[in-house]
Amino acid sequence: MGILILVTGGTFDKEYNELTGELFFKDTHLQEMLKLGRNLAPVKSHTLMMADSLQLTEADRQTIVDYCKAAEETAIIITHGTDTMVETAKKLAEQITHKTIVLTGAMIPYKFGSSDGLFNLGSALAFVQTLPKGVYVAMNGCYFEANNVRKNKQDGIFEAL
């Protein structure tokens, strides 16, 4: 059984709209990133939504949970905006216990030269293959259990409680 990568948006996938000068979502860069990393782990991906995580409603989060529940895969990566990644992780942890789910994202859009996205995707792919059942956030080269993590918005990092 392979790994499911569920795309939900976030900084990871933001692009620069040269006509308006604003950041926006077009398509996910996931396939391009997997190719760059020469990934050969058995991966299937699905774009569930392309949203700024500050805009996600509880209904959106439930949609994510439901999709993970229904998926046949037991190893799932979710690319997600960092601002509410912890909230989604907690909701997943409340409702799903028999799968390994790893949420990851980026502080800088992949299309920016200085993005942490490729590094994070590499670590998420490794964590999802090796961690026991549970819901985790993978950022900053570390993994955190869903109930023991917060985003430190002042420093732009994730840390244990």
Add this chain to the structure above:
Amino acid sequence: MGILILVTGGTFDKEYNELTGELFFKDTHLQEMLKLGRNLAPVKSHTLMMADSLQLTEADRQTIVDYCKAAEETAIIITHGTDTMVETAKKLAEQITHKTIVLTGAMIPYKFGSSDGLFNLGSALAFVQTLPKGVYVAMNGCYFEANNVRKNKQDGIFEAL
């Protein structure tokens, strides 16, 4: 206890010499890559050698083994040229059983825009934190035990035997 990253060279760290038009080694890009990935996992690094892995002698490999043995860390990443990464992994596995050692590298130099290096480093950092004691190769988003991996030189990928 933190993670030791042992630098031994390889494509990972090759640079372009604009005066001669050849690839060469200067310094490792490891710190720059860890910074780009916003790594916060507790990491200590040491440059043991800067070598093309085709040039490594058995004495060089023993130097690597000895350094890993003597290190106080039990989680060790080795950046290594891909051509003889498997040989070094096997030698490590013969002599060290009580540590988690992950070898990784890149098919394309980090300084090339299209490098797989950052992805591989992210995955190696995750694997070294989660895999049981043993020696592994982490490439292509996958991990392989030292005695069950080869480099497929025709396709430029790593695969299980």
Add this chain to the structure above:
Amino acid sequence: MGILILVTGGTFDKEYNELTGELFFKDTHLQEMLKLGRNLAPVKSHTLMMADSLQLTEADRQTIVDYCKAAEETAIIITHGTDTMVETAKKLAEQITHKTIVLTGAMIPYKFGSSDGLFNLGSALAFVQTLPKGVYVAMNGCYFEANNVRKNKQDGIFEAL
């Protein structure tokens, strides 16, 4: 006598603020770009302002004109936001006739991998060394006289009237 490069901001120099997710100005990337291009043309640079060109007032434009007038150099490049680059060019052309002034910028921030900034800077440096006295916009590999150019905001390109 060398070339003066006057920095006024624009997309060229925008960066991504990873804490707020917004684009902002910090320092200009001009020196980094000149170094990347291995520029040896005699250049002196000065940051006059760091502004989104939509925010520029007529007083700001006059400040730019005054600085160009007072400068001892007769070859001047101005990096400028694209949205009102033409307005500033026209104002310069009204008041300065004895210098070669070339305005350039970028549609995509330099720090984005896909920026046109380095290409534009290379062309502006060449144009300023070769065009007769006058005020020009250098974008899209072309040059336009200040009174014969507009930004086509729908296509994000510059074109002659």
Add this chain to the structure above:
Amino acid sequence: MGILILVTGGTFDKEYNELTGELFFKDTHLQEMLKLGRNLAPVKSHTLMMADSLQLTEADRQTIVDYCKAAEETAIIITHGTDTMVETAKKLAEQITHKTIVLTGAMIPYKFGSSDGLFNLGSALAFVQTLPKGVYVAMNGCYFEANNVRKNKQDGIFEAL
């Protein structure tokens, strides 16, 4: 009448062969670079050869001269390896006087993140549109007449005699 860009190879277009670890030529990156620069100057391109300029014979150089002579365009850019760019420029200058020909190249392959190629292409495109009839080398943000330039191989720069 538009601009002809004649591709002859050089560092500009070298790529990294991940199977052999060597630099080699595949296709030119010219179209990709023109697109990145959002070039709208009327350009037609032709790949005449893909050669390391140290390998060019006098017959190869004559082929380049003949192609330029026969071309209907009077504005021609030649992308060329830097090592013998000056020799080709001199040969062109001996035989062609009624066209503006600009040779350019790169010290670092375009595919390397740190290439000067895009900057040089931007400057060459500007110089070819503005310089009088003659043969020139455009490197380091400067232009040099064919008979007044040498490559300083120690510093990796072009300079007037």
